[in-house]
Amino acid sequence: xxxxxxxxxxxxxxxxxxxxxxxxxxxxxxxxxxxxxxxxxxxxxxxxxxxxxxxxxxxxxxxxxxxxxxxxxxxxxxxxxxxxxxxxxxxxxxxxxxxxxxxxxxxxxxxxxxxxxxxxxxxxxxxxxxxxxxxxxxxxxxxxxxxxxxxxxxxxxxxxxxxxxxxxxxxxxxxxxxxxxxxxxxxxxxxxxxxxxxxxxxxxxxxxxxxxxxxxxxxxxxxxxxxxxxxxxxxxxxxxxxxxxxxxxxxxxxxxxxxxxxxxxxxxxxxxxxxxx
Numbered sequence: 274x275x276x277x278x279x280x281x282x283x284x285x286x287x288x289x290x291x292x293x294x295x296x297x298x299x300x301x302x303x304x305x306x307x308x309x310x311x312x313x314x315x316x317x318x319x320x321x322x323x324x325x326x327x328x329x330x331x332x333x334x335x336x337x338x339x340x341x342x343x344x345x346x347x348x349x350x351x352x353x354x355x356x357x358x359x360x361x362x363x364x365x366x367x368x369x370x371x372x373x374x375x376x377x378x379x380x381x382x383x384x385x386x387x388x389x390x391x392x393x394x395x396x397x398x399x400x401x402x403x404x405x406x407x408x409x410x411x412x413x414x415x416x417x418x419x420x421x422x423x424x425x426x427x428x429x430x431x432x433x434x435x436x437x438x439x440x441x442x443x444x445x446x447x448x449x450x451x452x453x454x455x456x457x458x459x460x461x462x463x464x465x466x467x468x469x470x471x472x473x474x475x476x477x478x479x480x481x482x483x484x485x486x487x488x489x490x491x492x493x494x495x496x497x498x499x500x501x502x503x504x505x506x507x508x509x510x511x512x513x514x515x516x517x518x519x520x521x522x523x524x525x526x527x528x529x530x531x532x533x534x535x536x537x538x539x540x541x542x543x544x545x546x547x548x549x550x
Contacts, residue, residue, distance in 0.1 A: 282355060283333035284318070286311050289343040304338050311336035343375045344382070351383035358388045372528055380506060380527060380536045381519040386432070387506075390533045414500040414532070415443035419492050419522070420466060421453060425505030427545050429537045430466070433503035434474045436535075444479040446470075447495060449488035459483075469548045489525035496530040506536040 277284055288307040292300065315334045322332055339346045351357040362373045372389070380387040418433035420426050430446065437444035446467065453459035463481060471477055484491040496502045504523045519527065519536070527534050 276356075277332050283335055285335045285337060285350070285354075286315060287347065287350065288336075288338045289346050290338065290340045291343065292340050300340060304340065307338040308336070311338065344379050347375070347379055348382045351379075351385040351387070354385045356388060357383050357385050358390060361389055361391045377527060381524075384538060386538060387536045388501075388533060389527060389536070391531065414498050415445060416501055416503060417445045417447060417492065417495045417499040417532075418503040419447050419449065419488055419526075420463060421449070421488070422462060423505070424545055425520075425537075425539050427466075427505075427548050428539055428542055429503050429505035430470060431473065431542060431544060432535070432537050434470050434477050434479070436501070436503070437479075438474050438476050442500065444477065445495065445499070446479050446481045447488075447491055448481065448483050449486070449491055450483050451485050452488050456483075466548065472547065473544050489522040489529075492522070492526045493529045493531075496526070496532040496534075499532045501533045501535055502526060502530050503535045503537060506538055 288311055290300065290303050290307060315336050318334055347357065347359075357379075359376045359379065360373075361376055376389050380389065416433050416437045418426075418430050420430050433446075434444060436442070446463070448459060448463040450456045450459040453462075460483060463483070467479055467481055470479060484494075492502055492504065504526050506519050506523045523536060527536065
């Protein structure tokens with residue numbers, strides 16, 4: 274909700290009921306129960322929004338209860354969404370280290386950016402006004418983004434920089450030099466990328482690191498102290514199958530990261546031209 278304040282965008286809360294093995298009476302009862310839960314949550318969010326020190330933003334909050342397959346229904350609604358937010362687990366598995374089936378499978382199919390939120394401290398539910406944003410602790414852990422020479426990584430870096438500047442968090446840029454071949458060339462290119470990011474975001478003060486080893490593992494390691502890890506996922510590309518897959522690195526980070534993960538699809542951002550130049 275905080276990310277939507279003063280943007281003019283609405284927040285849609287969706288509850289999906291899986292119809293398998295349900296009797297019609299069960300479906301009706303579950304649908305009504307879902308509406309009750311969403312209504313209560315929406316009212317609570319509106320109260321929090323109105324109590325914000327900046328005053329009420331008037332963010333529109335919509336609710337929808339759907340009967341169907343959770344992955345399919347959410348993927349369909351993500352087609353015109355600015356951001357799809359998922360929990361790491363479904364109901365009843367909050368303390369599990371494993372990611373849920375929908376949360377793992379949906380990011381590769383959704384055409385929008387997808388945030389898979391990890392709850393590290395259940396106390397954030399006790400007083401949501403102290404929860405700074407989609408990240409866990411604000412400036413302490415900050416935003417981590419992996420950067421290589423691809424345009425997918427370039428888009429992820431732009432979104433990570435935008436999030437860091439807007440929220441006042443630190444930005445850590447990780448460059449896996451082992452995967453890029455020549456170390457000197459990789460470091461020189463990464464320093465040029467930092468200049469490019471600073472040109473796009475003059476208030477940005479990014480930190481750059483050159484860890485050794487597998488890129489996925491270095492991001493997973495960084496997630497232990499980060500608030501949010503930003504990675505690029507496959508864009509729509511030329512082949513239709515590309516929309517239903519995540520790359521190896523993004524898939525591994527999504528599975529094992531200990532922080533929230535923002536998966537960013539490719540888009541034709543005009544700022545990428547300056548990076549290429």
